Amino acid sequence: MSLTRPARCLFCSFSRTATPGTRVPRRQFHPTPAPLTNRKPKFPNVKSPENSTRSALKADDFKSYTEEEKAHLAKEYSAAQMEAIKAGEASIDPKDLSEQSIRRTDPYRFKYLDDFSVIEPGIDRNVRAPESNSDYNFKLKSEDQFIEDFGRFFAESNEDIKPADFVRFAESLRLTEGKEENELNPHSALVPDLFGPGETIDEPRVEERKSAAEKGEKERSLEAEELTDALKSLLLATGYTERQVRELRTKTLVSHSVVNQTRLGKVRRAYRLSVAGNGNGLLGIGEGKSEEAADAKIQSQYRAIRNMQPVPRYENRTIFGDVTGKVGAVELQLMHRPPGFGLRTQHLIYEMCRAAGIHDLAARVNRSRNKMNTVKAAYEALMSQRDPEEVARARGKKIVDVRKVYYAGKV
Amino acid sequence: MSLVNLAHARLSLTSIPNSNLHLKLCNALQNSGYISSVVRGGPTPPPAHPILGYPAANDEVEGIEPVTLDNVASRRLWLGLKYWRNESVLGKVKMVSKPTRRVTIDVEGLRRVVRGEDSGYVGGLRSPGESLFLSTDRGILEARECVEKKLGGLVLCRVL
Numbered sequence: 001m002s003l004t005r006p007a008r009c010l011f012c013s014f015s016r017t018a019t020p021g022t023r024v025p026r027r028q029f030h031p032t033p034a035p036l037t038n039r040k041p042k043f044p045n046v047k048s049p050e051n052s053t054r055s056a057l058k059a060d061d062f063k064s065y066t067e068e069e070k071a072h073l074a075k076e077y078s079a080a081q082m083e084a085i086k087a088g089e090a091s092i093d094p095k096d097l098s099e100q101s102i103r104r105t106d107p108y109r110f111k112y113l114d115d116f117s118v119i120e121p122g123i124d125r126n127v128r129a130p131e132s133n134s135d136y137n138f139k140l141k142s143e144d145q146f147i148e149d150f151g152r153f154f155a156e157s158n159e160d161i162k163p164a165d166f167v168r169f170a171e172s173l174r175l176t177e178g179k180e181e182n183e184l185n186p187h188s189a190l191v192p193d194l195f196g197p198g199e200t201i202d203e204p205r206v207e208e209r210k211s212a213a214e215k216g217e218k219e220r221s222l223e224a225e226e227l228t229d230a231l232k233s234l235l236l237a238t239g240y241t242e243r244q245v246r247e248l249r250t251k252t253l254v255s256h257s258v259v260n261q262t263r264l265g266k267v268r269r270a271y272r273l274s275v276a277g278n279g280n281g282l283l284g285i286g287e288g289k290s291e292e293a294a295d296a297k298i299q300s301q302y303r304a305i306r307n308m309q310p311v312p313r314y315e316n317r318t319i320f321g322d323v324t325g326k327v328g329a330v331e332l333q334l335m336h337r338p339p340g341f342g343l344r345t346q347h348l349i350y351e352m353c354r355a356a357g358i359h360d361l362a363a364r365v366n367r368s369r370n371k372m373n374t375v376k377a378a379y380e381a382l383m384s385q386r387d388p389e390e391v392a393r394a395r396g397k398k399i400v401d402v403r404k405v406y407y408a409g410k411v
Numbered sequence: 412m413s414l415v416n417l418a419h420a421r422l423s424l425t426s427i428p429n430s431n432l433h434l435k436l437c438n439a440l441q442n443s444g445y446i447s448s449v450v451r452g453g454p455t456p457p458p459a460h461p462i463l464g465y466p467a468a469n470d471e472v473e474g475i476e477p478v479t480l481d482n483v484a485s486r487r488l489w490l491g492l493k494y495w496r497n498e499s500v501l502g503k504v505k506m507v508s509k510p511t512r513r514v515t516i517d518v519e520g521l522r523r524v525v526r527g528e529d530s531g532y533v534g535g536l537r538s539p540g541e542s543l544f545l546s547t548d549r550g551i552l553e554a555r556e557c558v559e560k561k562l563g564g565l566v567l568c569r570v571l
Contacts, residue, residue, distance in 0.1 A: 320539055321539050323538075388539040388540065391540035
């Protein structure tokens with residue numbers, strides 16, 4: 001123990017903490033001091049009667065109506081209602097009122113008067129059509145049934161059919177067969193709108209919303225005009241929508257310039273190699289060459305999207321067996337790995353796996369590591385996987401996935 | 412093994428020199444489903460089975476010429492090769508033991524190999540449909556059979 005202790009500690013020896021022996025009621029098994037028995041609480045305890053939310057109302061505060069007040073009430077209410085008021089006044093004891101009526105004064109009281117007897121839709125609870133309204137076996141009416149409906153309408157109505165009658169008929173005409181509620185008031189899991197159709201808090205909002213909607217339409221029409229020919233033909237060829245194409249994972253992996261030597265001189269062009277995938281088993285690579293780098297990129301991406309092919313994946317995370325690929329001097333091996341291993345590969349193969357939705361893989365690139373040929377060789381390797389089902393059928397042997405058996409098919 | 416080149420050449424029937432090792436290995440390959448038939452015949456291919464379309468060792472109609480002292484030198488093994496979906500079933504055969512370096516493996520090592528791990532000079536079986544053939548004292552067997560029977564032995568070849 002050091003002799004140069006601060007003076008504070010010297011004074012501490014006179015305080016209570018310095019004499020622990022007397023205040024420790026039982027044996028201590030650890031160096032932490034036992035809780036002090038006669039310690040003062042840090043904060044004063046709040047007892048419930050002090051924190052009462054009840055207002056201090058007395059029986060005297062509830063007085064019966066004076067003659068003057070009664071005269072005022074009589075102007076508003078009928079004689080029978082006045083009788084009822086009088087009976088009510090007589091039946092309730094002011095003493096009970098003072099004891100049972102609660103007027104809260106705490107900071108969490110409601111700032112408005114409400115007895116909470118009514119459920120407010122949108123505030124308390126979303127009011128939806130009951131689930132029993134749904135009919136999963138509904139069918140759209142056929143043309144013959146519509147003709148029947150019309151025939152019935154004309155047969156049942158009188159000679160002179162007014163336009164109003166026809167409108168009423170058309171509005172009440174059902175388009176589907178099955179439960180009527182399913183068509184008129186279907187159940188929906190979605191949260192209902194706070195306002196009904198055409199209902200708003202105030203007017204300007206409607207206009208704002210309208211203008212916003214118009215703007216959106218304009219933008220959309222502009223976008224539609226902006227669709228390039230290349231994108232249009234891509235959409236046509238692949239059957240994807242523009243949004244689906246935008247959601248695909250595309251990545252430009254290789255970019256350099258290439259030169260064509262002509263008798264007029266060197267013609268430089270930009271070269272791009274892109275991969276595209278949906279992150280769920282589809283992968284394609286595409287090359288693009290153009291005088292403009294941006295053009296080449298777009299070209300390569302669209303070609304990659306067109307070239308997308310399914311990549312076999314084991315358990316949707318890794319590959320079937322170890323595969324090799326060779327393009328030019330690039331020789332590479334892709335090796336399957338257990339769950340949670342990750343993608344321990346170089347960046348090009350990593351991006352390809354990301355696009356294809358492969359999560360566990362190791363790779364080794366031997367000999368040359370040319371970027372373009374690495375991507376091509378990796379694609380070749382991924383596509384050269386052998387399907388165990390095919391192997392089993394080719395050899396006439398039964399092949400069982402032991403992992404699947406062990407985990408009862410839950411992998 | 413020249414069998415790989417034969418498969419590349421899209422042959423359906425071929426012959427290899429007759430020896431006891433060849434016969435046993437070919438029977439093991441047939442049991443594993445890599446080749447369709449193994450028949451010991453003469454210099455000309457044996458007649459095809461009327462139903463199967465390729466020569467069969469248990470053909471009762473044509474019969475198999477018995478091996479005698481006179482004709483044993485001219486015997487060859489006639490193998491039927493298999494193809495599935497325009498690809499040869501026998502993809503790649505690679506020798507593991509060579510006359511200059513014999514590779515043997517015990518059961519412990521074989522267990523690791525079957526699980527896909529390397530063991531000594533023998534790499535793991537890491538692809539679907541890959542198999543390893545060993546010469547054991549109970550004949551030529553596949554690696555998984557050896558593990559089942561707790562046998563080690565001389566590693567002959569790896570077939571993919």
